[in-house]
Amino acid sequence: MSASPVRATVDFGKQGKQYGHLYVPYSYNLGGWANLMLPISVIGRGTGPTALVMAGNHGDEYPGQIAIMRLLRELNPDHVTGRLILIPTLTMPAAKAATRLSPLDGKNFNRTFPGSPTGTPCDVVAHYLSTVLFPLADIVIDIHTGGRSVDFEPCAHMHLVPKGPQRDAMLAGTEAWNTDFCFLYADIAGTGLLPVEAESQGKTVITTEMGGSENVTALVHAETQMGLRNVLKHLGILAGKPVTRETLGLGPTRWVQALAWEDYRFAPESGVYENLVPLGEDVDAGQPVGAIHFLERPDRDPIHVVANTAGVLIATRAPSIVAQGDCVACIAHDVDPRKLP
Numbered sequence: 001m002s003a004s005p006v007r008a009t010v011d012f013g014k015q016g017k018q019y020g021h022l023y024v025p026y027s028y029n030l031g032g033w034a035n036l037m038l039p040i041s042v043i044g045r046g047t048g049p050t051a052l053v054m055a056g057n058h059g060d061e062y063p064g065q066i067a068i069m070r071l072l073r074e075l076n077p078d079h080v081t082g083r084l085i086l087i088p089t090l091t092m093p094a095a096k097a098a099t100r101l102s103p104l105d106g107k108n109f110n111r112t113f114p115g116s117p118t119g120t121p122c123d124v125v126a127h128y129l130s131t132v133l134f135p136l137a138d139i140v141i142d143i144h145t146g147g148r149s150v151d152f153e154p155c156a157h158m159h160l161v162p163k164g165p166q167r168d169a170m171l172a173g174t175e176a177w178n179t180d181f182c183f184l185y186a187d188i189a190g191t192g193l194l195p196v197e198a199e200s201q202g203k204t205v206i207t208t209e210m211g212g213s214e215n216v217t218a219l220v221h222a223e224t225q226m227g228l229r230n231v232l233k234h235l236g237i238l239a240g241k242p243v244t245r246e247t248l249g250l251g252p253t254r255w256v257q258a259l260a261w262e263d264y265r266f267a268p269e270s271g272v273y274e275n276l277v278p279l280g281e282d283v284d285a286g287q288p289v290g291a292i293h294f295l296e297r298p299d300r301d302p303i304h305v306v307a308n309t310a311g312v313l314i315a316t317r318a319p320s321i322v323a324q325g326d327c328v329a330c331i332a333h334d335v336d337p338r339k340l341p
């Protein structure tokens with residue numbers, strides 16, 4: 001594939017701390033030679049692993065963007081062994097517009113990998129990550145939330161990559177976030193995901209779903225910021241001893257998985273969704289987790305969305321208005337990931 005048109009104003013090989021931008025050329029009616037400017041910071045000292053830390057893959061997911069902005073202001077090279085490459089906001093037009101999809105090209109950035117150097121801005125950035133930044137990194141961290149559409153029980157999560165050192169490193173890194181739940185998830189909505197591309201390049205990929213909906217609580221911000229720092233300490237890139245749930249006086253993290261399509265529940269009709277079960281609560285098989293009401297037919301009984309199997313409600317619908325086919329619930333099941341084939 002041809003070289004990327006993206007131009008970086010930082011030198012990835014240089015020691016010390018740098019702020020700069022990725023210039024992503026694009027064109028619009030009032031800017032024939034315009035660039036998207038994505039802030040990037042590189043902090044390098046000595047030899048050690050490289051972590052590429054990113055958020056704002058989906059624009060309307062802010063806790064990770066804030067956590068990375070804080071980190072890049074507060075860290076200096078003395079805190080680091082190896083290299084940190086920090087990109088707070090991957091899809092800037094979407095983050096400014098508070099949308100999941102980029103308003104520039106209508107794309108879901110997290111479905112554009114491995115990208116293309118000749119496509120739309122999302123394709124071009126995905127290609128730059130796949131061909132320039134992932135090869136520089138040992139660890140790839142992509143901080144998500146449920147955005148405006150889904151509310152998650154805050155959790156670090158991962159794909160079940162093939163058994164071996166990569167999976168072991170991902171399990172340990174995921175647990176280092178110290179969330180109450182860790183989550184093995186499946187791709188039920190398409191291909192072209194950032195973590196899949198990074199996994200296929202053999203990277204230790206660590207991702208999250210830190211809450212969701214438009215209201216971000218102080219607790220979720222704190223969990224995101226503390227989790228990120230602890231993961232970087234666990235990896236040996238940030239100075240200091242990582243804390244564990246045990247040293248924090250917490251019980252072990254609860255590993256759950258939702259790998260079957262049936263674990264994800266979709267609205268059978270459009271209407272107004274009522275969550276019937278609090279996030280993180282256990283449900284029985286056949287138990288209603290939500291009810292869809294019909295504004296124009298108050299005489300009509302609501303339709304219940306039920307759990308297909310017993311498990312824990314790990315994610316729910318955030319906005320009350322639902323359209324037919326929206327994902328409104330995810331039911332996950334307890335698992336010991338170290339016993340999986």
Ligand SMILES: [Zn+2]
Pocket residue numbers: 057058061144145146147
């Ligand atoms: Zn996301």
